[in-house]
Amino acid sequence: MNRPAAACLAACIATGTMLTAAAAATVRFRVVDFAGKPIKDAIVYAVPDTPLPPAKPRTAIIDQVNRQFVPQINVVQVGTYVDFPNSDNILHSVYSFSPAKTFVLRLYAGKTEPPVRFNKPGIVVMGCQIHDTMIAWLLVVKTPYFGKTNAAGLLVLHHLRAGRYRMHAWDVSMRKVTASRPLVVTAGGPPRQITFTLKAGRMPRHGPTMPGMSAGMGMQ
Amino acid sequence: MTVRTRSLRFRLIAFLVTLIGLVQIAEFALMTRASYGAAKAKIEQQFGVGDKVFARTLAENAAQQVQSARVLASGFAFRAAVAIGNPATVESALENYGTRIGARAVLYVNLHGDVVADTLRASPHVYPFALPALIHAAGQRGQASSIALLDGRAMQLIAVPVRAPLTIGWVVVCFPLDKALAEQLRSLTGLEVSFAVARGSRWTVVATTLPPKDARVLPARLQATHAGAKNALIRMPDGSELTRLLPLNDSGAARIAAVLTQPIGPALASFRALRATILGLGVFSLLVSILGSILIALGFTRPLAALLEAVKRIRQGDYSRLVAIKRDDEIGTLARGLDLMRARIFEREQRILKLAYEDPLTHLPNRLQFSESLEKALSAARKTRCGLAILIMDLDRFKYVNDTLGHGVGDHVLQEVAQRLRDVLGGAACIARLGGDEFAVLLEEATNGSVAQLAERVVSALERPILYAQQPLDVGASIGIATFPEHGADLQTLVRNADIAMYVAKRTRSGYSFYDPNYDTSQQEHLSLLSELRRAVEQGELRLYYQPKLTLASARVLAAEALIRWIHPVRGLMPPALFIPFAEHTGYIKSLTLWVLREAIAQCGQWRREGRDIQISVNISARDLTSRDLPERICALLAEHEVPARLLCLEITESGFMEDPKHAQRVLDRLAQQGIQLSIDDYGTGYSSLSYIMRLPVKELKIDQAFVSHMSEEPNLATIVHSTIELGHSLGLKVVAEGVEDSGGLALLRELGCDSAQGYYLSPPLPPAEFTAWLEGTLPVRLEGDLCRAEDEHAADLSIARGAALASGAY
Structure with missing residues (x-):
């Protein structure tokens, strides 16, 4: 009972904010480590408590340039197609054994392979069969509100509808998304700033372990 | 060679050998230790390299396996x-x-x-x-x-x-960690590789390259030796191998270790070979050193032994051999010194021997040498049964020469005699001077004939006068011969018998004489003579006989010579020649002379009381002149019997006053001062210097009977008698001729101006009673006439008268 009331309140606040601005709110995020150092490329996303209407599928691109995935760290909404073009003049074979999405693209060059649809939330780690150093992370989230921090660890999310959210922050060094906090967005009012302090921030020396594969054989 | 542990040689060798031995042992020990250390260090180094290689290989192996695993995982x-x-x-x-x-x-x-x-x-x-x-x-x-x-x-x-x-x-x-790995590691490291696991302190070998035998004992060894050691070098108690425990894990209850083992044996093989070589060399050099030190020691001690030998020879009296050690070192110096000492001792001994065995005057062997030679010859002759002979020779007139002419001449005579003996008896075994004028000759392998010949030659050689300062001296010799074995089996007997024979020869003036056992009996008599003579004096067995002295000019008998006679109770009348020399020899003559003087002076006194003044002549021996109290005693006797000194005449032979001429002169002077007449007896037989006689207070000269008795037959003798009479007279002496034996002689004496005559032709010595009878009897009277007639007629019947006198005499 309480929950609807709180949600309502939060929505009000958010709506109020949005109402005062453009019927939507902007939230500023700052992600730092325990030392207060800003974390770059941390992914922050906000999941509204109220389920959103299904979105139209979109397509994202993870290019392969100079034996690197570009960008390395990605975030998409569930149901998004990701295209893996090969911009190198050598062959790559992209694969993922992550539980969120397991796939193997045969060796190819250029843009011959079809895009891969990620319809399960979770962390997907992709590599190249040929080049072990090529690693790309793709966080699949159930919200359209997400983004990556810049070099200053800052991210600004616009157009957040007023309402209640659960805010999450994740860095590639983290085996799973653990940092979360509630957020009530009200329309109008000054932009809010939320700071996340993450434990992560450093890559393990010999590479990160596979997210979501900590137990059992790694298979869920 | 006997080893005397205290000998210099032994000690020297022992010292050197011990020293060298110790050095060798020390050297061997040091070299062994050093080379063993080196070998061991080398082994340990190898071992260290081995275990480094091991660790590295193991690491590489692991790296390879990692790669394999990576390949798998990727x-x-x-x-x-x-x-x-x-x-x-x-x-x-x-x-x-x-x-x-x-x-x-x-x-x-x-x-x-x-x-x-x-x-x-x-x-x-x-x-x-x-x-x-x-x-x-x-x-x-x-x-x-x-x-x-x-x-x-x-x-x-x-x-x-x-x-x-x-x-x-x-x-x-x-x-x-299996055997395959161990084998692989062994092939790389060269070490035996074992993998062992310890649970608690209990080791288990899980894989090893060791032979099963060693593998079985390995756990026990690990347990026993280095249960807790890490990376420890384990030396097996027997030193047979090096073992290293290399822990492969560092935690947990179960320790896993690699055990690396290197047997020392093979690794030490070269060391052992070296040690054997060193040992061989050591033993070889020890032997060489021993040999060398023995040689050096012998080099020292051999000449020392030679020196000892030389010393021994010298000690035994063999000085003849040189100490011949020619060396430049101290031993050589010692040897030369020793040799010099030997030579000196030899010289001295020769000199001593010479002094002991040689007569320094004649350089002939002395009595001692002669005795020894004779002993040797005797023992040789006893073995070979050969004969040998000894000659003992006495010079007849040496004493006289010596006394009158001095010892210098005497010595010269003795030397000359010695030389002549040498010349004549070159082949004799030994010619010796026994002392004084006594010589002895030893003849070996002699026969009586050859000995006689030799003796003859000696006699004739010595009859030749000896020249001294151009003056001929006639000594003459008498030789007594005794032969072995006939005349004695030992030295003493032979010498004594030769002596006896010599006295016989002298007495008989025969030159030489072989011993005759008969002499020995008279010799025996001699031996008992002294006591008999004493007894004779005590018991009145001695008599004085008187032989008249005829004064030729007056044909009267005014003097007589007292002659001693011994009426032996057993042997009868003993001629003076049998005991007077003996009495002179023993000194008993003094007693005899005193007895004679007492008797003669008493008789003289008696005749004087009967109205006859007859001068009595008494023979005085040389020994009598040595007694100082002779003049006093005579004086006393003369006084006792109231005899005036002029009635006593003392007859002295030439040699009589030669023994101690100065003393004799003093005695004679004193006698002469007392008025006692002195007469030279037996003049002509000796070599009295007339000039010397002139100095004596002599009044009378008695020509020896040797000249007188045959004077009438030999003109030479008559010439001598004549010149002697002339000489005597020219010196103011009365001359008396002894030994008148015929009327021709008596006549000749008268003719030659001789003062008095004495002899058997006139009268033999007579007992006092017969003497007085003779004086008063016809014979003197006839003689008186005879003498008177002799001037103009031939005394043909004198011989008859003499014969009668002999027949009537108590001779």
């Missing part, structure tokens, strides 16, 4: 199988790949540290991996290797991550 299909396959799939993949890289076992460990698939057990099963540290290390470094016990087996474990593309788990590949 295979996409494997990754896919692990990432998405079921446990059975994963297991089969592990098995497949494990076989491919030769692993004993392969495990898959998930990110939780649990083994979710392995090749050791059938799946499904999930259990914690026994070595989380390995996984952790692999997480840190991307790989890890470790040696550990897995399921009770010593394994090399390699852990590598499986990435898809991030790490999703770990593959652990297990390689056993």
Whole structure:
């Protein structure tokens, strides 16, 4: 009972904010480590408590340039197609054994392979069969509100509808998304700033372990 | 050669050998120790290299295995199988790949540290991996290797991550520490390799390259020696090998270690060969040193031994051999010194021997030498049964020469005699001067004939006068001969008998005489003579006979010579020649002379009382003149019997006053002062110097009967008598002729102006009563006439008268 009331309140606040601005709110995020150092490329996303209407599928691109995935760290909404073009003049074979999405693209060059649809939330780690150093992370989230921090660890999310959210922050060094906090967005009012302090921030020396594969054989 | 432990040689050799031996032993010990140390250091170095190689090889092996594991883990299909396959799939993949890289076992460990698939057990099963540290290390470094016990087996474990593309788990590949690995390591390190596991303190060998025999004892050794040591060098108690315990894990209850072993034996083979060589060399050089030191020691001691030998010879009195050690060192100096000493001693001994055995005057052997030679010759002759002879010779008139002409002349005479003896008796075994004028000759292998010949030659050689300062001296010699074995078997007998024979020869003036056993009886008589003579004096067996002295000018008998006679109770009348020489010899003559003087003076006194003044002549021997109280005694006797001194005449032979001429002169002077007449007896036989006689208070000269008795037959003798008479008269002396034996002689004496005559022709010596009878009898009267007639007629009947006188005499 309480929950609807709180949600309502939060929505009000958010709506109020949005109402005062453009019927939507902007939230500023700052992600730092325990030392207060800003974390770059941390992914922050906000999941509204109220389920959103299904979105139209979109397509994202993870290019392969100079034996690197570009960008390395990605975030998409569930149901998004990701295209893996090969911009190198050598062959790559992209694969993922992550539980969120397991796939193997045969060796190819250029843009011959079809895009891969990620319809399960979770962390997907992709590599190249040929080049072990090529690693790309793709966080699949159930919200359209997400983004990556810049070099200053800052991210600004616009157009957040007023309402209640659960805010999450994740860095590639983290085996799973653990940092979360509630957020009530009200329309109008000054932009809010939320700071996340993450434990992560450093890559393990010999590479990160596979997210979501900590137990059992790694298979869920 | 006997080894005398106190000898210089032994001590020298012992010292050198001990010294060299000790040096050799020390050298051997040092060299052995050094070379053993070197060998051992080399072994240990090799060993150190070996275990470094071992560790490195092990590490490389592990690295290789890591690579294999990496290859396995990075295979996409494997990754896919692990990432998405079921446990059975994963297991089969592990098995497949494990076989491919030769692993004993392969495990898959998930990110939780649990083994979710392995090749050791059938799946499904999930259990914690026994070595989380390995996984952790692999997480840190991307790989890890470790040696550990897995399921009770010593394994090399390699852990590598499986990435898809991030790490999703770990593959652990297990390689056993087995014999194959040990063999491989041995081939690389050259060491025997064992893998051992200790649970608590109990060791188990899991794999080894050691022969089974050594492998069996290894656990016990490890346990006993270095149970707790890490990386320790274990020396086996018997020193037979070097062993190193190389821990392969550093934790856990079960320790795993590699045991590296190097047998020392083969490694020390070269050392042993070296040691044998050193030992051989040492023994060889010791032997050489011993030999050398013996040679050096002999070099010292051999000449010393020669010196000792020389000293021994000298000690035994053999000085003849040189001490012939020619060396330039101290021993040589010593030898030369010794030789000089030997020569000096030899010289001195020769001189002493010469003094002891040689007569310094004539350089003939002396009595001692003669005795020894004779003893030797005798013992030789006893063996060979050869004869030998000794001649003992006495010079007849030496004493006279010596006394009158001095010892210088005497010595010259003795030397000349010695020379003549040498010339004549060149072949005699020994010519010796026994003393004084007595010589002896030893003839070996002599026969009586040859000895007689030799004696003859000696006599004639000595009859030749000896010249002294152009003056001929006539000594003459008498020789007594005794032969072996006829005349005696020993030295004493032979010498005594030769002596006896010599006296006989002298007495008989025969030149030489062989001993005759008959002499020996008279000799025996001589021996008892002294006591008999004493008894004769005491018991009145002695008599004085008186021989008249005829004064030729007046044909009267005014004097007589008193002559001693011994009426022996057994032997009858003893001629003076049988006992007077003996009495002179023994000194008893003094008593006899005194007796004679007393008797003669008493008789003279008696005749004086009867109205006859007859001068009595008494023979005085040389010995009598030596007694100082002779003048006093005579004086006393004369006074006792009231005899005037002029009625006593003392007859002295020429030699009588030659013994001590000065003393004799004093005595004679005193006698003459008392008025006693002195007369030279036997004049002509000796060599009295007339000038000397002139100095004596002599009034009378008695010509020896040797000249007188045959004067009428030999003109030469008459000439001598004549010149003697002339000489006597020219010196103012009365001349008396003795030994008148015929009327021709008597007449001739008268003719020659001789003052008095005495002889058997006139009268033999007569007892006092017969003497007085003779004086008063016809014979003197006839003689008186005879003398008167002789001037103009031939005294043909004198011989008859003499014959009558002889017949009537008490002779």
